[in-house]
Amino acid sequence: MVEWITGVGRSTLSHLSNLGRATLILIQAITGRSNVGVHWRLTIDQVYVVGVLSLSIIIVSGLFIGMVLGLQGYTILADYGSEQALGQMVALSLTRELGPVVTALLFAGRAGSALTAEIGLMKATEQLASLEMIGVDPLRRVVAPRFWAGVISLPILSLIFVSVGCLGGALVGVSWLGVDSGSFWANMQASVEFSDDVLNGIIKSVVFAVVVTWIAVYQGYDLVPTSEGISRATTKTVVHASLAVLGLDFFLTAIMFGEI
Amino acid sequence: MYSRGTELSVGVFVLLGALCLAFLALEVSGLTQSSDSGAYRLSARFDNVAGLTTRAKVSAAGVTVGRVVGIRYDEKTAGAIVDMEISQSFSQFSEDTSASILTGGLLGEKYIGLMTGGGPNNLADGDVIYDTQSAVILEELIGKFLLNMSSEK
Numbered sequence: 452m453v454e455w456i457t458g459v460g461r462s463t464l465s466h467l468s469n470l471g472r473a474t475l476i477l478i479q480a481i482t483g484r485s486n487v488g489v490h491w492r493l494t495i496d497q498v499y500v501v502g503v504l505s506l507s508i509i510i511v512s513g514l515f516i517g518m519v520l521g522l523q524g525y526t527i528l529a530d531y532g533s534e535q536a537l538g539q540m541v542a543l544s545l546t547r548e549l550g551p552v553v554t555a556l557l558f559a560g561r562a563g564s565a566l567t568a569e570i571g572l573m574k575a576t577e578q579l580a581s582l583e584m585i586g587v588d589p590l591r592r593v594v595a596p597r598f599w600a601g602v603i604s605l606p607i608l609s610l611i612f613v614s615v616g617c618l619g620g621a622l623v624g625v626s627w628l629g630v631d632s633g634s635f636w637a638n639m640q641a642s643v644e645f646s647d648d649v650l651n652g653i654i655k656s657v658v659f660a661v662v663v664t665w666i667a668v669y670q671g672y673d674l675v676p677t678s679e680g681i682s683r684a685t686t687k688t689v690v691h692a693s694l695a696v697l698g699l700d701f702f703l704t705a706i707m708f709g710e711i
Numbered sequence: 712m713y714s715r716g717t718e719l720s721v722g723v724f725v726l727l728g729a730l731c732l733a734f735l736a737l738e739v740s741g742l743t744q745s746s747d748s749g750a751y752r753l754s755a756r757f758d759n760v761a762g763l764t765t766r767a768k769v770s771a772a773g774v775t776v777g778r779v780v781g782i783r784y785d786e787k788t789a790g791a792i793v794d795m796e797i798s799q800s801f802s803q804f805s806e807d808t809s810a811s812i813l814t815g816g817l818l819g820e821k822y823i824g825l826m827t828g829g830g831p832n833n834l835a836d837g838d839v840i841y842d843t844q845s846a847v848i849l850e851e852l853i854g855k856f857l858l859n860m861s862s863e864k
């Protein structure tokens with residue numbers, strides 16, 4: 452019994468100190484003096500790695516999710532003779548929920564795991580320690596550009612995902628299943644509000660971007676520098692980031708759309 | 712590590728994001744319609760607006776001429792005041808125009824239908840329409856029907 456209580460206490464303390472360390476790393480990385488010119492270039496470099504290289508998976512999955520929504524929505528709406536509402540259904544579910552959430556999940560798998568593994572390998576091969584030896588803060592030189600790159604890239608990827616998804620829904624609904632093109636787009640425009648739906652979707656994806664990238668760089672920076680530690684941290688990044696995104700999404704939805 | 716190619720592709724990436732934002736704003740959410748500056752406001756007083764929502768369309772003879780922008784309760788007359796924004800290109804509604812709440816299809820959305828009258832003067836910005844027909848409430852209809860049934864016996 453006593454062992455059990457001490458065990459609970461120990462794991463609580465370790466979780467708390469993990470959270471504290473993660474927060475300190477984040478604060479240290481994003482505040483403080485930095486060489487703006489050099490770090491700006493490093494950030495652009497990282498936007499290429501985490502953003503541009505994720506484009507293909509985002510575009511392909513956005514297209515297919517839009518097409519599935521169009522197909523599935525059509526069969527259900529056609530039962531009630533209201534297949535004109537297809538555009539509204541596809542656009543609202545994409546802008547409010549699916550766009551930010553699925554993009555963040557894909558981003559955690561595609562870019563978050565890569566960030567963790569890269570920083571982790573730098574730590575395992577003692578590159579971070581060498582940087583510190585020559586007087587360069589690895590938090591600002593290595594972690595900060597990656598963090599900002601994630602925060603910049605994910606909302607852009609999410610916008611692309613939603614747009615491609617709407618086009619995919621239109622492709623299936625209008626071109627293949629024969630929903631009237633005018634009513635498809637008109638219903639969509641009548642029901643989707645820019646400030647309510649599109650902007651809230653962007654806010655959601657900014658929040659997800661901060662959380663996912665934060666988890667990724669923390670797991671990489673804090674891992675046990677062995678090959679097993681790297682693999683475990685990579686898994687943790689994907690699992691924790693996915694859970695955080697899905698959990699946060701509920702609260703954000705409740706705050707943003709709860710009273711409607 | 713850092714090259715011109717990277718710079719270029721990041722630029723294209725950001726541009727793509729901006730284009731998608733424009734697409735979402737214009738095509739998906741129809742921002743151009745709601746920011747129509749050439750619009751004027753009319754109000755209508757209904758006894759009951761059950762089921763009507765903001766952003767519902769306002770139509771005349773089946774043609775969409777504007778949108779509902781607000782619904783509020785009027786304590787003085789114990790009714791509902793519906794604010795509508797009508798596009799400036801449809802400014803020829805006479806002062807005895809009537810408004811009714813209609814339903815698109817059996818389960819469709821509620822919308823407002825305007826029927827222009829024959830008066831000499833036209834409605835202007837801020838005018839209120841009092842000649843209205845309220846929303847049809849299915850429960851009331853069924854109640855009346857049942858009452859008629861039982862009284863006929």
